[in-house]
Each structure stands twice: as C-alpha cells, then as structure tokens.
Amino acid sequence: MKLAILGAGMIVKDFLSMIHDIPEIELTAIMGTPNDLERMQEFQKENQIGKIYTDIAECLKDPEVDTVYVALPNFLHYKFAKLALEAGKNVICEKPFTLNTFQLEELSNLAQTKKLILVEAITNQYLNNYRSLKSDLSKLGSLKVIECNYSQYSHRYDAFLAGTILPAFDPKKGGGALMDLNIYNIHFIVGLLGAPKTVHYYANVSRGIDTSGVLVLEYPEVKVVCIAAKDCSAEVTSTIQGNLGSIVVDEPTNVLDNYEIHLNGESAQVVDNKAHSHRMYEEFVTFNKMIEQHDLIEAQKRMKHSLDVMKVVDSALSDSGIKLG
Structure with missing residues (x-):
C-alpha cells in the first residue's frame, strides 16, 4: 500500500505512532491545510513521509499514491472519500464513515463501479x-x-x-x-x-x-x-x-x-x-492485505456491516x- 494521509490531527498522530510496525505500508504523502503545514513537516521528519500537500487535487494526482486514509473531521469524510474514489484511489475512512446512509450508499456504489477498495477504519x-x-x-x-x-x-x-x-x-x-x-x-x-x-x-x-x-x-x-x-x-x-x-x-x-x-x-x-x-495495528494489517490482494469480496462484506x-x-x-x- 502506498498511502496518502488526509489530515494532521490527533488521530493522525496516534496512527503514526504504530504504522512503522507494518513496513508493507509506505507513507507516500500527507495532505492538510496551510495551517497544518508546520505540524505536517514535523510528521514528515519524524516518520519519513514522502511528500506534503496542501491541495487535495494535487495530492490525488500523485501517481505514486494508490490508497487514501481519510482522517479528517466527520463532516468531511463523504466529500474527500468521494474525491479520492473519483481519482481512482482506494479509500480507508475514519469513523463515522459518513453522516447518513444515503452518502455511504453513494460511496459504496462508486467504489464498486470503479472496482476500488473502500473500508471504514473501525478498530474493534x-x-x-x-x-x-x-x-x-x-x-x-x-x-x-x-x-x-x-x-x-x-x-x-x-x-x-x-x-x-x-x-x-x-x-x-x-x-x-x-x-x-x-x-x-x-x-x-x-x-x-x-x-x-x-x-x-x-x-x-x-x-x-x-x-x-x-x-x-x-x-x-x-x-x-x-x-x-x-x-x-x-x-x-x-x-x-x-x-x-x-x-x-x-x-x-x-x-x-x-x-x-x-x-x-x-x-x-x-x-x-x-x-x-x-x-x-490489526485493522491496518487487514487493510493492507485487502488492498494488496484487491479483495473486493472482503471489502463488500465489511461494507455490509458499515451500512447496517x-x-x-x-x-x-x-x-x-x-x-x-
């Protein structure tokens, strides 16, 4: 997995504290607002993140990125997950997946159409x-x-x-x-x-x-x-x-x-x-395997749970x- 992280908040800091125990996941990029730049630079230095972006369009154009981790505030999940799917990227989205079922069904249909992995980061x-x-x-x-x-x-x-x-x-x-x-x-x-x-x-x-x-x-x-x-x-x-x-x-x-x-x-x-x-740790080990194997069947099983x-x-x-x- 070649991962772009969207966000620079506490959940990202927590994620970065363990991700190096999964060496198969490459931290290709991180994207945030210009106000996040100093923090992203710290994250980059401490965690060997490849690139920093403050423009989502530029981030999603990066051919080295195959998966996006949406770690933004709740109300932005739908918007940025949709942009990533439209750009041909697999998506791991923090909980809650979206604000309602209608949004989630739209994302699910889009992922199926494009044959992309779309999963919710829900640890338990x-x-x-x-x-x-x-x-x-x-x-x-x-x-x-x-x-x-x-x-x-x-x-x-x-x-x-x-x-x-x-x-x-x-x-x-x-x-x-x-x-x-x-x-x-x-x-x-x-x-x-x-x-x-x-x-x-x-x-x-x-x-x-x-x-x-x-x-x-x-x-x-x-x-x-x-x-x-x-x-x-x-x-x-x-x-x-x-x-x-x-x-x-x-x-x-x-x-x-x-x-x-x-x-x-x-x-x-x-x-x-x-x-x-x-x-x-265990969820991201599973996500990496799912994406490496392009396991759309497992992704759909997980989506059924998220929709329920x-x-x-x-x-x-x-x-x-x-x-x-």
Whole structure:
C-alpha cells in the first residue's frame, strides 16, 4: 500500500505512532491545510513521509499514491472519500464513515463501479480480542441483556456551555455523543448480533446536538442499551449477560485490550489474545492485505456491516430529532 494521509490531527498522530510496525505500508504523502503545514513537516521528519500537500487535487494526482486514509473531521469524510474514489484511489475512512446512509450508499456504489477498495477504519471489528469474544459468547448460554457505557467529559463542553460551538458539538459538522463515542458501541453490538429489530435514542439535546444519550437496540431475544456522554463521565465498561454467565469489558469498545468471562459458580477468566499493543495495528494489517490482494469480496462484506451501522445511526438521529450536516 502506498498511502496518502488526509489530515494532521490527533488521530493522525496516534496512527503514526504504530504504522512503522507494518513496513508493507509506505507513507507516500500527507495532505492538510496551510495551517497544518508546520505540524505536517514535523510528521514528515519524524516518520519519513514522502511528500506534503496542501491541495487535495494535487495530492490525488500523485501517481505514486494508490490508497487514501481519510482522517479528517466527520463532516468531511463523504466529500474527500468521494474525491479520492473519483481519482481512482482506494479509500480507508475514519469513523463515522459518513453522516447518513444515503452518502455511504453513494460511496459504496462508486467504489464498486470503479472496482476500488473502500473500508471504514473501525478498530474493534479487526481486533483478535473481538473475534475471540464473539466466539466466547456461546459460553454464556442464551443472551439476555447487554449494556455498553462509553462516557467521558469533553474539555470542549465548557466552551459549548459558554457559547463557543466547536466541531465536537456542532450538528453541521457531524458532532455529538452518538457520532463521537456511541458509534463504537454500535459497531461493537452490530458486529456481534447483526442489525437490530428496533432503534430508539433518548438523547440530551442542546442547541440541536446530543451532548449525551441512551441508545436502545432491540433484538428478538436480547435487549441492548448503549450509553455515551460528553457532558458527564462514568466508568467505561460493557457487560454482556446470558443465563450461564457474563462477559465484562472494562475499557472502551474501540480498545478491547482484554475481557473477563464470569461463568455461574466459577472464578473469572481473563482473556487477552491481542496481536499488538496498539488498537489500530490489526485493522491496518487487514487493510493492507485487502488492498494488496484487491479483495473486493472482503471489502463488500465489511461494507455490509458499515451500512447496517449507519442505518442504526439514521434511525437514532431521526428518533431524537437531530439533524446533522
């Protein structure tokens, strides 16, 4: 993979901290705004990135780039992923993939037409610990109740209360607790159980955006509650309960460093099968393999999951009266 990174924010810094452990991925270019230039120059020096661009058109014309990693703010994902696909580049896009299902279906159709790889960078779906947890669900017997809580007080919330609307709380820019935090819980659950039967979102809405909320997903035999908050905090934990025991994840659902199995009448068992200490490693190993092998079938399988997640997002936003973009 010859990669161009779009963006110069914290997610890019985090990505660069582990990408050198995958030598098959060549950091061909990085693109940002002129205001990002100093930071991009630092990234280039520290990480041997080939070229710096401040013009997306010039970046996408680069014949040495075959794949683009869209690591920009939420509301820019659709626009820049579409530009990259139109330029004939494979696309890895940060979560949330887009702001709605209509946008994602358009990108998916475009990728299929051009026979390009288009995937969402959503860590939990690629973690060995997630696959292991999914396999261990059978030990719990009949699943009954699942609760996921990913709440952390945002330092941007004080500015929001003071009247300064930053992207994290801006409905026009795809902000809010659902898109920032609960999206990980949705991926976690849909990856385990598939698409839910019904969706309800009970959100605390201020100035048109959800600062926190409770998402209820109903399955034929299982009831799921996904909590996320940016206006308050709590212990970040997820519990999957069955009639024979439970599985507990005492971390965010995008990290899943390990988990505990608590079977009725038995001592807790800690499970850790991770391949790497960094949560993004396993997904990018998979993306590189997918692109090297031009595995369109695997890409479509991953797209089906992302579309199921985005339909949950659509239903949640509609249920709570929130309009993004």
